[in-house]
Amino acid sequence: MTSDTAIVHDAHDIPHASAGKYVQIASVLFVLTALEVLLYEVCFGHLRASTGSFSASLAPHFVSVLLILSAMKFWFVAMFYMHLKFDIKILSWLFGFSLMIAFVVICALFVLFTYNRTLWWWNKPW
Amino acid sequence: MTAAVLDHDSAPAHEEHHTSLPVNSRKLAIWTFIGSECLFFASLITTFVIYRDSHAKGPGPKDVFGVPLVTSGTAVLLFSSFFVVMALNGAQQGNRKKLLTWLSLTVLCGMFFVGMQVYEFTHFVHEGMGYTTNLFASSFFTLTGFHGTHVAIGTLWLGTLLKDAYKGRIPPSKALNLEIAALYWHFVDVVWIIIFPVVYLMSLGR
Numbered sequence: 409m410t411s412d413t414a415i416v417h418d419a420h421d422i423p424h425a426s427a428g429k430y431v432q433i434a435s436v437l438f439v440l441t442a443l444e445v446l447l448y449e450v451c452f453g454h455l456r457a458s459t460g461s462f463s464a465s466l467a468p469h470f471v472s473v474l475l476i477l478s479a480m481k482f483w484f485v486a487m488f489y490m491h492l493k494f495d496i497k498i499l500s501w502l503f504g505f506s507l508m509i510a511f512v513v514i515c516a517l518f519v520l521f522t523y524n525r526t527l528w529w530w531n532k533p534w
Numbered sequence: 535m536t537a538a539v540l541d542h543d544s545a546p547a548h549e550e551h552h553t554s555l556p557v558n559s560r561k562l563a564i565w566t567f568i569g570s571e572c573l574f575f576a577s578l579i580t581t582f583v584i585y586r587d588s589h590a591k592g593p594g595p596k597d598v599f600g601v602p603l604v605t606s607g608t609a610v611l612l613f614s615s616f617f618v619v620m621a622l623n624g625a626q627q628g629n630r631k632k633l634l635t636w637l638s639l640t641v642l643c644g645m646f647f648v649g650m651q652v653y654e655f656t657h658f659v660h661e662g663m664g665y666t667t668n669l670f671a672s673s674f675f676t677l678t679g680f681h682g683t684h685v686a687i688g689t690l691w692l693g694t695l696l697k698d699a700y701k702g703r704i705p706p707s708k709a710l711n712l713e714i715a716a717l718y719w720h721f722v723d724v725v726w727i728i729i730f731p732v733v734y735l736m737s738l739g740r
Contacts, residue, residue, distance in 0.1 A: 427623050434616040441612060444731055445605050452739040453601070470739050474731045481727045489619050490720045491713075496557050499565050506569030510576035517580040 424491045433488045440481050447473060564714045568721045571684075575725050578677040579732060586737050588669035595670065595737035598661050607650040608730045611685075614643030615723040618692070618716045625699070625709040633704065637696045637712075640719070644689030651682040674733070681729060684722045691715050 449455040451467045466473075487493040492500045555562060586595060617640040624632030655675070663671045695712055698704050704712060 424619075424622075424626075427620060430616060430619045430623065434612070437612050437615075438609070441605075441608055441730075444735060445601065448601065448735045448739055467739075471736055474735060478727055478731050482724055485615060485720055485724050485727065489615050490717055490724075498555070498557055499561070502562075502565050502569055503572075506572040510572040513573055513576050514580045517577065517584065521584045 424494045425488060429488065433484055436484055437481055440477050440484075444474060444477050447477075558710065560710065560714055561717075564717050568717065571721060571725075575677075575681075575728075578673075578680060579728060582673040582677045582733060585669040585673040586733075587740075589671070590668065592667035592671060593661055593663045595734075595740075598658050598663055599734055599738055601734065601738065603650065603654060604730065604734050607647050608726060610643045610646050610650070611723050611726050614640045614647070615720055617643060618712075618719050622709060622712050622716050625704050625712050626706055628706045630699065630702065633699050633712075634696070637692065637699055641689055641692050641696055644685055644692065644719075648682060648686050648689060651678065651685075655679075677733065678729065681722070681725055684725070688715070688719045688722050692719065 446455075447466070447470065450459050450463050451470045456463045486503065492503065589595075617636045621633050621636035621640060624630070624634075624636060655678075658671075665672060665675050692715055695704065695715055698711075
């Protein structure tokens with residue numbers, strides 16, 4: 409009985425993070441979002457003409473940089489706002505397992521569509 | 535016994551949930567639900583990426599997408615995630631004023647985002663992009679429409695909690711009620727964190 413109480417207490421009575429920490433995370437998230445928009449503007453938007461060769465050198469890496477910035481935002485929200493960093497590890501494993509299956513689904517869909525395109529719709533609009 | 539039943543509201547929430555797992559069953563349930571939603575949105579996002587160039591008929595991404603409006607929606611959704619953790623912080627501390635203020639702001643942000651999406655969809659239809667115009671349009675409306683529905687449901691859920699908080703029904707012992715809704719809300723935000731660059735910025739930068 410004692411152990412039950414301790415376990416349940418541990419499960420959801422832990423203070424997650426301070427208000428100051430939440431403000432810090434919010435600032436980081438806004439900076440990362442601003443960087444995403446700035447990256448788009450430099451590579452393809454209004455700042456393209458004024459940045460010249462820098463824009464041309466950055467454009468090939470546009471997708472990868474954007475994905476890295478999104479992954480960072482995802483990590484910050486999941487760890488701090490969704491409290492995975494402070495909560496019991498089983499929840500992190502559960503979420504991680506779901507993300508792993510989601511990744512498999514993404515790969516499967518890409519393979520399926522690429523395969524179909526190659527076989528039947530090669531060089532045809534669809 | 536009767537007194538215990540009548541006094542249900544004032545009993546600590548965690549006394550109602552004894553499980554063999556070292557985690558509250560409602561929290562485990564919402565995380566399992568979030569896990570299943572990951573698969574749902576992964577499928578929709580991938581389908582959009584596959585079909586985004588399929589706009590031989592009708593407008594494509596570069597004809598209709600506008601960065602400023604969607605960026606403002608993204609900022610509002612990020613703000614709302616911050617607001618809801620501050621509301622939860624207030625609920626856990628038993629600070630009712632803090633809880634009400636931040637939770638009201640979260641609900642307002644949710645309403646703004648849904649309004650932004652309704653405006654965006656209306657604008658696209660006026661531009662000639664209906665649900666069945668082409669595969670790009672169908673996959674776009676399905677993905678962002680489902681996300682918008684999630685935001686609308688989250689806003690309603692937080693709205694009911696705001697009503698409870700206003701009536702003083704969310705003491706620190708029941709902060710878990712808000713935490714579960716907040717987890718759902720953060721997940722909706724996390725999905726938009728992926729949708730914003732993948733659907734809008736990458737489609738425009740091709």
